[in-house]
Amino acid sequence: MSKQVYNFCAGPAMLPQDVMREAQREFCDFNQLGVSVMELSHRGSHYMKVAEQAEQDLRELMNIPSHYRVFFMHGGGRGQFSAVPLNLLTRGDAADYLLTGHWSKGAADEADKYADVSRIQGLETDSDGHTRVTEKLRIRAEARYLHYCPNETIEGVELFELPDSQGKPLIADMSSMLLSRSLDVSRFGLIYAGAQKNIGPAGLAIVIADPALFVDARDDIPAILDYRQMEKHGSMYNTPPTFAWYLAGKVFQWLKRQGGVAAIEEHNKAKADYLYQYIDSSDFYRNTVAVSYRSRMNVPFQLPDRALDPEFLRGAEQRGLLALKGHRAVGGMRASIYNAMPLEGVKALVGYMELFEKLQRR
Ligand SMILES: *Cc1c(COP(=O)(O)O)cnc(C)c1O
Numbered sequence: 384m385s386k387q388v389y390n391f392c393a394g395p396a397m398l399p400q401d402v403m404r405e406a407q408r409e410f411c412d413f414n415q416l417g418v419s420v421m422e423l424s425h426r427g428s429h430y431m432k433v434a435e436q437a438e439q440d441l442r443e444l445m446n447i448p449s450h451y452r453v454f455f456m457h458g459g460g461r462g463q464f465s466a467v468p469l470n471l472l473t474r475g476d477a478a479d480y481l482l483t484g485h486w487s488k489g490a491a492d493e494a495d496k497y498a499d500v501s502r503i504q505g506l507e508t509d510s511d512g513h514t515r516v517t518e519k520l521r522i523r524a525e526a527r528y529l530h531y532c533p534n535e536t537i538e539g540v541e542l543f544e545l546p547d548s549q550g551k552p553l554i555a556d557m558s559s560m561l562l563s564r565s566l567d568v569s570r571f572g573l574i575y576a577g578a579q580k581n582i583g584p585a586g587l588a589i590v591i592a593d594p595a596l597f598v599d600a601r602d603d604i605p606a607i608l609d610y611r612q613m614e615k616h617g618s619m620y621n622t623p624p625t626f627a628w629y630l631a632g633k634v635f636q637w638l639k640r641q642g643g644v645a646a647i648e649e650h651n652k653a654k655a656d657y658l659y660q661y662i663d664s665s666d667f668y669r670n671t672v673a674v675s676y677r678s679r680m681n682v683p684f685q686l687p688d689r690a691l692d693p694e695f696l697r698g699a700e701q702r703g704l705l706a707l708k709g710h711r712a713v714g715g716m717r718a719s720i721y722n723a724m725p726l727e728g729v730k731a732l733v734g735y736m737e738l739f740e741k742l743q744r745r
Contacts, residue, residue, distance in 0.1 A: 389728035392706035437632030454590040460577030464493035484535030513673035534560035541678035583631035655679040685715035
């Protein structure tokens with residue numbers, strides 16, 4: 384390897400080194416076939432084994448109830464913004480969307496095209512100026528589901544407890560936290576995630592769903608977004624994103640070697656605690672999310688003066704600490720510390736933050 388770098392990009396994000404090396408070894412010659420996995424028929428026995436193993440490993444990692452379907456689909460997270468209402472609602476049906484930030488709002492805006500959407504303000508500001516989740520949610524009686532986003536990637540707001548959906552099926556966009564902590568899948572009607580944060584290459588989406596929620600497909604649904612087609616064809620209605628699926632499978636295997644989701648959750652806690660504790664101990668850096676809603680995956684932080692941002696980023700890059708620039712909607716910095724980020728990466732970041740603060744105070 385060349386110099387040590389730590390990639391804090393929010394997505395596409397860092398993947399485990401072991402996975403990348405393994406994929407590299409097999410790149411031109413998969414299973415001694417003399418071809419790449421990318422060049423294999425998705426219906427051939429070699430690829431089918433890869434695909435089935437990936438699903439089985441994901442089911443094992445998340446303890447997915449056997450009647451739930453698992454789909455590997457095209458179109459990333461946003462593809463599911465459309466697929467969810469198209470598959471779970473008939474025309475004119477109502478669905479409620481909890482708004483907690485950029486991505487939950489994006490999901491509601493897309494669903495608006497297909498459904499009667501009600502937006503529920505999910506966040507309030509407490510007297511200290513910290514954001515927290517609204518206590519009592521006004522869910523409509525006619526709503527067919529409640530959609531929410533457990534981890535708002537841009538704002539760094541994470542909901543560790545399930546919102547009270549008042550008996551409605553809970554639909555969750557887990558794009559930036561799937562597999563980062565333990566979950567009881569049976570409490571969700573449907574879970575989806577774009578792959579490029581914690582799972583693998585961009586473009587792939589994972590869907591985990593209770594098929595009892597699927598309504599008879601509308602006749603105008605694009606077939607590649609149709610869960611019934613996915614079900615019927617084992618996610619191979621058309622050619623699936625085979626390489627992304629293969630790589631996701633390698634990440635699942637890696638996660639099993641790390642001890643599974645419970646083990647990676649402890650690791651993720653340790654990393655996030657280390658960073659937040661440092662930010663809180665400093666009066667130079669600041670994070671404005673209420674402590675109990677701070678994301679373990681995406682840590683936004685601000686410097687005392689925005690004019691310092693370019694210099695901070697330049698110095699970080701020189702030290703191999705990449706992609707720390709915050710989303711333009713929030714400004715400042717954002718450190719994304721998904722499963723693949725080692726504790727050493729977080730320590731290197733904090734070391735640099737300390738140094739930068741000292742230099743500014745001189
Ligand atoms: C990144 C992200 C998305 C968008 O995923 P795409 O694959 O780019 O469509 C959606 N929701 C959340 C929570 C995300 O973090």
